[in-house]
Amino acid sequence: MLMESFGLEKYVEEHLTSAKNRFHLFKYKGLDDNTEEDVGIDTHIDRHFLTILCQNDVVDGLEIRAKDGEEWFKAKPSQDSSYLVMVGASLHVLLNGRVHPPLHHVVITGKKDRYVAGLFLRPKEGLIIKAPEEIVDEEHPRLYKPFNFEDYFKFTYIDTKKRDLPALKAYCAL
Ligand SMILES: O=C(O)CCC(=O)C(=O)O
Numbered sequence: 380m381l382m383e384s385f386g387l388e389k390y391v392e393e394h395l396t397s398a399k400n401r402f403h404l405f406k407y408k409g410l411d412d413n414t415e416e417d418v419g420i421d422t423h424i425d426r427h428f429l430t431i432l433c434q435n436d437v438v439d440g441l442e443i444r445a446k447d448g449e450e451w452f453k454a455k456p457s458q459d460s461s462y463l464v465m466v467g468a469s470l471h472v473l474l475n476g477r478v479h480p481p482l483h484h485v486v487i488t489g490k491k492d493r494y495v496a497g498l499f500l501r502p503k504e505g506l507i508i509k510a511p512e513e514i515v516d517e518e519h520p521r522l523y524k525p526f527n528f529e530d531y532f533k534f535t536y537i538d539t540k541k542r543d544l545p546a547l548k549a550y551c552a553l
């Protein structure tokens with residue numbers, strides 16, 4: 380759907396076979412009486428193509444940073460059965476910056492355990508990601524060098540501070 384909305388229909392098939400799904404189930408332990416707040420996951424952007432999350436009835440936890448600005452928003456799906464979809468760095472590079480990979484983190488504030496089911500669409504090993512010519516023009520010059528997900532993953536693996544947009548740009552911006 381995303382590819383089609385950018386006029387990239389002819390690449391849909393290729394990209395469906397260039398990615399694989401990973402399913403993760405997360406459990407964040409609720410707080411005990413002595414703790415007021417706990418960082419569940421540090422601030423980061425996701426590195427793969429796309430993240431789809433479904434959280435249980437504990438709505439507090441995931442917070443997303445505004446695209447421009449310092450403000451953090453609680454990600455509150457509108458109802459129990461809704462999903463949250465987040466763009467990752469790989470899709471941002473593939474679509475030449477037209478979609479934004481949001482900074483996010485998880486902060487646990489309540490006593491209830493938090494369960495989250497996550498589906499991560501991840502580039503296959505060895506895939507080189509390059510924005511198609513169709514979305515590169517004078518108004519939207521090419522932003523990134525061809526992007527090897529495995530290499531980028533290694534670049535961000537140990538130093539988790541590198542999981543943000545400035546570090547992605549330092550890594551492969553033109
Ligand atoms: O637990 C969540 O809501 C988000 C998890 C997350 O950000 C991740 O696994 O990358």
Ligand SMILES: [Fe+2]
Pocket residue numbers: 423424425483
């Ligand atoms: Fe994440």
